[in-house]
Amino acid sequence: MRKQWTKEELIAFENEIGDLYMDNKLPFLFHLSGGNEDQLIDIFKNIKEGDYVISNHRNHYHALLHGVSPEELKEKILNGRSMFIYDRKKNFFCSAIIGGTPAIAAGIALALKKKKSKQKVWCFVGDANEDSGHLFEAVRYVDGLGLPCTFIIENNNRSVEASNEERWGNMADYKWDSPSVIKYNYDIPYPHARKPGMIDLSKAIKKTDEEYFPLLKKQIFPSFKELEGSDITYKDAVIQSMTELGEKGAVFLGYNVKRGDAMGTLKDVPNEQKIETPVAENLMSGLAIGMSFEGFIPVIYFERHDFMLVAADAICNHMDKIERISHGEYRVPVIIRAVSADAGPFYSGPTHSQDFTKSFKVLVDFPVFDPVTGVDVLKAFKTAQLSNGPVMIVERKSRY
Numbered sequence: 156m157r158k159q160w161t162k163e164e165l166i167a168f169e170n171e172i173g174d175l176y177m178d179n180k181l182p183f184l185f186h187l188s189g190g191n192e193d194q195l196i197d198i199f200k201n202i203k204e205g206d207y208v209i210s211n212h213r214n215h216y217h218a219l220l221h222g223v224s225p226e227e228l229k230e231k232i233l234n235g236r237s238m239f240i241y242d243r244k245k246n247f248f249c250s251a252i253i254g255g256t257p258a259i260a261a262g263i264a265l266a267l268k269k270k271k272s273k274q275k276v277w278c279f280v281g282d283a284n285e286d287s288g289h290l291f292e293a294v295r296y297v298d299g300l301g302l303p304c305t306f307i308i309e310n311n312n313r314s315v316e317a318s319n320e321e322r323w324g325n326m327a328d329y330k331w332d333s334p335s336v337i338k339y340n341y342d343i344p345y346p347h348a349r350k351p352g353m354i355d356l357s358k359a360i361k362k363t364d365e366e367y368f369p370l371l372k373k374q375i376f377p378s379f380k381e382l383e384g385s386d387i388t389y390k391d392a393v394i395q396s397m398t399e400l401g402e403k404g405a406v407f408l409g410y411n412v413k414r415g416d417a418m419g420t421l422k423d424v425p426n427e428q429k430i431e432t433p434v435a436e437n438l439m440s441g442l443a444i445g446m447s448f449e450g451f452i453p454v455i456y457f458e459r460h461d462f463m464l465v466a467a468d469a470i471c472n473h474m475d476k477i478e479r480i481s482h483g484e485y486r487v488p489v490i491i492r493a494v495s496a497d498a499g500p501f502y503s504g505p506t507h508s509q510d511f512t513k514s515f516k517v518l519v520d521f522p523v524f525d526p527v528t529g530v531d532v533l534k535a536f537k538t539a540q541l542s543n544g545p546v547m548i549v550e551r552k553s554r555y
C-alpha cells in the first residue's frame with residue numbers, strides 16, 4: 156500500500172532537503188516542490204499503484220505520492236540524483252530535459268493499450284514543457300488513438316525566472332482543448348533551483364560524474380562467424396533481417412512503414428506489427444522508447460539521416476542516457492534504422508542525403524554499425540536482437 160501523504164508531511168520533507176543543502180550536503184542542482192500539495196494529493200487519488208508516473212526535474216512530491224519511500228528518495232537526493240529519480244518496480248520515471256517526456260509517455264500508453272492493460276500513464280509537466288511542440292505532438296497522438304495517458308500541466312507561471320507573459324505575450328494562458336490534459340495553477344515558495352543563498356563549497360564533498368553515475372558495462376556480442384560466406388545482397392539482407400525481427404514480434408515505427416513497406420523492406424512483416432506514425436521524428440522516437448519499457452522490440456525507420464536530427468533529443472539525451480542515469484533501472488532496447496539516401500534515384504541534395512554516422516558515433520555511447528556487405532547487415536541486426544540497449548544501424552542506399 157502506498158503511503159497517504161498529508162500536506163504537512165510533504166512540506167516537512169522538502170524543508171529537510173533544504174536544510175541539508177544549507178548544511179553543505181547537496182553540492183549539486185536540485186529543485187524543491189511546494190505550493191501544490193493540495194492539488195497533487197487530489198490528483199494522486201486517481202492514480203493507481205502500478206500506473207506509470209512520468210515526472211521531471213521537480214519530482215520529489217510526485218515520487219513520494221507514487222510510493223517511493225522517503226528514505227530511498229532522500230538517499231538518492233543526497234547522492235546527486237534529485238533530477239534522476241527512477242523506480243522500475245513502481246513505474247516511476249522522469250526526465251529533466253524539458254519536452255522529452257510526453258512522447259515517451261505516449262509510447263508507454265500505446266504499449267499498454269496494445270497489451271489491453273488496465274494501467275494508465277500520468278505525465279506531469281511544467282509550464283515550460285507546455286512551451287514546446289513536443290507536448291502538442293504527444294497530446295494530439297494520445298487523443299487521436301484514445302491512449303490511456305493524462306498530461307498534467309503544473310503552471311507556476313515561471314520557467315526558471317521568466318513568466319508566461321514574458322515568454323508568450325498574448326498567448327500566455329493557453330487553453331487546451333483535449334480530454335487528456337489537466338492544467339492547474341499554483342504559486343511556488345522556492346526559487347527555481349536550490350534555496351536562496353549559496354553554500355560554502357569548500358565544505359561540501361563533491362564526487363566525480365562517474366561516481367554519481369557509473370558508466371555502463373559494454374555488452375560483449377558474439378561474432379556470428381557462421382553467417383560468413385553467404386553472398387546475400389545488402390538489400391536482401393535488410394529484408395531478411397526485418398522478416399526475422401518481425402517473426403520475433405518486433406514492431407516497426409515510422410512513416411511509410413505500412414504504405415510502401417519502408418521501400419519494400421517490410422514486405423514480409425505482418426501489417427499489425429507496423430505502426431504508421433505522424434511525421435514527427437521526436438514523437439516516433441519517444442514512442443519507441445516508451446514501448447520498449449513495456450517489453451516491445453521497437454524498430455524505428457528513419458528514411459533519411461537528415462530527419463534524425465529532429466529526433467536528436469530522444470536519441471542522444473534519452474535513449475543513450477536512460478540506462479545510465481537510472482542506474483540500470485530502465486533499459487531502452489530500441490533498434491534504429493538510419494537510412495542515408497546517398498546515391499542513385501534517392502539522392503536529393505545537401506538537406507536530404509547527408510550522412511551523420513560519424514557524428515552519432517561521437518554523440519552516443521551505444522553501438523552504431525555501418526555495415527558494408529549483406530553479411531555485415533545480417534550480423535548487425537543479429538547483434539541488435541541480443542542487445543539490452545539501443546543500437547543504430549546505418550543503411551546506405553549506395554550499397555543497396
Ligand SMILES: Cc1ncc(C[n+]2csc(CCOP(=O)(O)OP(=O)(O)O)c2C)c(N)n1
Pocket residue numbers: 186212213251252253254280281282283284285311313314315347
Ligand atoms: C530542453 C531544455 N531546455 C532548457 C532546460 C533548462 N531548464 C530546466 S528547468 C527549466 C524551466 C522549467 O520550468 P517549468 O517547466 O515551468 O517547471 P518548474 O521549474 O516551474 O517546475 C528550464 C528552462 C532544460 N532542462 N531542458
